[in-house]
Amino acid sequence: MITPELLEKYGAAKKSFEKGEIIFEEGNLPTHYYQIISGEIKMSNYNDDGREFIQGIFYKEQSFGEPPLFLNQKYPANSVAVTDSEIFLLSRSNFMKLLEENAAISIKIIENLAQRLYYKSVMAAEISTHEPEHRVLKLIDHGITYFNFEKDQNGYLINFTRQQIGDLTGLRVETVIRAIKALEKKGELKIINRKVYR
Numbered sequence: 001m002i003t004p005e006l007l008e009k010y011g012a013a014k015k016s017f018e019k020g021e022i023i024f025e026e027g028n029l030p031t032h033y034y035q036i037i038s039g040e041i042k043m044s045n046y047n048d049d050g051r052e053f054i055q056g057i058f059y060k061e062q063s064f065g066e067p068p069l070f071l072n073q074k075y076p077a078n079s080v081a082v083t084d085s086e087i088f089l090l091s092r093s094n095f096m097k098l099l100e101e102n103a104a105i106s107i108k109i110i111e112n113l114a115q116r117l118y119y120k121s122v123m124a125a126e127i128s129t130h131e132p133e134h135r136v137l138k139l140i141d142h143g144i145t146y147f148n149f150e151k152d153q154n155g156y157l158i159n160f161t162r163q164q165i166g167d168l169t170g171l172r173v174e175t176v177i178r179a180i181k182a183l184e185k186k187g188e189l190k191i192i193n194r195k196v197y198r
Helices: 004-009 066-071 092-101 103-129 132-146 162-169 173-185
Strands: 013-017 022-024 032-038 041-046 052-058 078-081 085-091 190-192 195-197
Touching: 004 085, 032 066, 032 092, 052 162, 066 103, 085 092, 092 103, 103 132, 103 162, 132 162, 132 173, 162 173, 173 190
Parallel strands: none
Antiparallel strands: 013 085, 022 078, 032 085, 041 052, 041 078, 190 195
């Protein structure tokens, strides 16, 4: 989103995180802007029963955790490396300075936050009112648009695991598996070597 050159000009540092390593914890105050160089990051919460609910999954060149940074409020979720990852960290004060001095970047950040807000609004409605098949398909279609899933001769490869789809839609994994099979029968999805394509 923000070029590496510009981030480094404002003092960003690179940091590596191993798979499963916590980047920040729910309840902590934000100190940095985070942008992914490589890897995969998730933000999630756990309910009283220990069930995980994924707030979002983020990939290369995407940023995460900005709303609390702007508001100077505590993080509402944990952030964890799903795979070995490398991330740019830019201090809050330098990030704000970067935005003040680069209007085009500020607009990009606003667009990105608006996209996430739109997604949350759509998914909140989907989760509360629609059947599992519809929820799964809506999430996959959003992923194709927002996460730039790769396309080959089979269609778009959906990079979410069945567990991640469940955690993002509030469904049990068994329900996700049934929904994907039903969507395959209807011709909405393809399953090739256990991989899901749209």
